[in-house]
Amino acid sequence: MNKILVVDDDRMVLNDNRQYFEKLGYEVICADTAARAEEIICSAALDCVILDVDLPDESGFDLCARVREKTGLPIVFLSGYTEEQSRIKGLSIGGDDYVCKPYSLAELELRVRARIRAGRAIQPPQPLQYGLLVINPGNRSVSYGERSADLSTFEFDVLYFLARHPGEVFSYDQIFDQVWKSPVNKGLKSLQMMIVRIRQKLITLCPDHDYIQTIRRKGYLFVP
Numbered sequence: 001m002n003k004i005l006v007v008d009d010d011r012m013v014l015n016d017n018r019q020y021f022e023k024l025g026y027e028v029i030c031a032d033t034a035a036r037a038e039e040i041i042c043s044a045a046l047d048c049v050i051l052d053v054d055l056p057d058e059s060g061f062d063l064c065a066r067v068r069e070k071t072g073l074p075i076v077f078l079s080g081y082t083e084e085q086s087r088i089k090g091l092s093i094g095g096d097d098y099v100c101k102p103y104s105l106a107e108l109e110l111r112v113r114a115r116i117r118a119g120r121a122i123q124p125p126q127p128l129q130y131g132l133l134v135i136n137p138g139n140r141s142v143s144y145g146e147r148s149a150d151l152s153t154f155e156f157d158v159l160y161f162l163a164r165h166p167g168e169v170f171s172y173d174q175i176f177d178q179v180w181k182s183p184v185n186k187g188l189k190s191l192q193m194m195i196v197r198i199r200q201k202l203i204t205l206c207p208d209h210d211y212i213q214t215i216r217r218k219g220y221l222f223v224p
Contacts, residue, residue: 002116003027003045007037007060008052008078013101017050020105021112034058041067042190043152045140047116050108051095053079053086061093068094070180071153074115078103128163130224133206135163144205155198158191162212162222171219195220 004026006017014030021028029044031037034055041049049067053060064075077090082100090098096115099108127136132145140156142149151159161179162170170178172188195212202211213223 001025001027002047002113003029004048004050004112005029005031005037005040005044005046006050007031007034007055007063008050009033009054009056010052013052013078016105017108021109024109032056034060034063038063038067041071041073041152042154042194045150045152045156046073047119048074048076048112050076050078050112053077053081053090061089064090064095065093071157072119073153074112074119076108076112076115078108128160130163130166130211133202133211133224135160142201142205147205149201149205151198151201155194155201158194159198159202159212159222162220166222166224169215169219169221174219 002025004021006014006028008014008017009032011032014032018028018030029040031040034057037049037051040046051060051064055063060077060079064077067073067075074096075094077095077098078101079086079090079098080101087098087100097111099111125137127134127138129135134141134143136142137160140151140153142151142156142159157179158175161175172191175191199210199212211222211224212220214220
């Protein structure tokens with residue numbers, strides 16, 4: 001089942017999109033502010049985001065640019081700004097498509113489906129396997145035997161990076177630089193909390209082994 005996030009401050013738009021996409025089998029999460037949308041993007045495994053530009057707390061353009069620094073998650077703008085300048089800006093900062101209001105729900109769904117399909121068509125790296133632990137970038141899944149863990153997009157990116165370099169210690173700065181290309185001072189605390197969540201989820205899968213270990217004053221390493 002495809003999981004999408006719809007971000008808009010218009011309740012009617014949120015309700016219409018939710019009802020339409022859910023009828024077609026999508027799992028739909030809604031947010032009416034950029035702040036709430038970013039929280040969901042950081043904590044949920046999404047397949048696509050439908051993003052309004054004119055949000056009450058921040059421009060959708062700014063949110064898109066920030067998210068694009070961290071992940072390739074497909075983003076489809078849905079906006080009342082129909083002029084060419086806005087459409088070009090949305091696509092140039094990292095949007096994958098731009099749909100103008102008023103719009104056809106059927107066309108929007110087809111565009112979303114196409115973006116999801118295009119993202120999955122890119123040949124992914126091979127899965128990593130350490131004993132029973134399998135980290136699969138193709139479907140962004142983490143499993144241990146018959147059990148699986150639900151990691152957010154950002155959590156998976158960090159885990160996959162560390163697991164590709166078993167036994168190597170990486171500082172916060174290196175993780176930010178290699179995974180997100182962002183300065184460490186913008187989210188040190190969020191990265192620390194993310195590492196805690198990843199470790200907890202892995203320990204739930206395999207209580208007998210701590211795959212991510214902390215090296216005091218140096219950083220983290222993945223231990224197969």
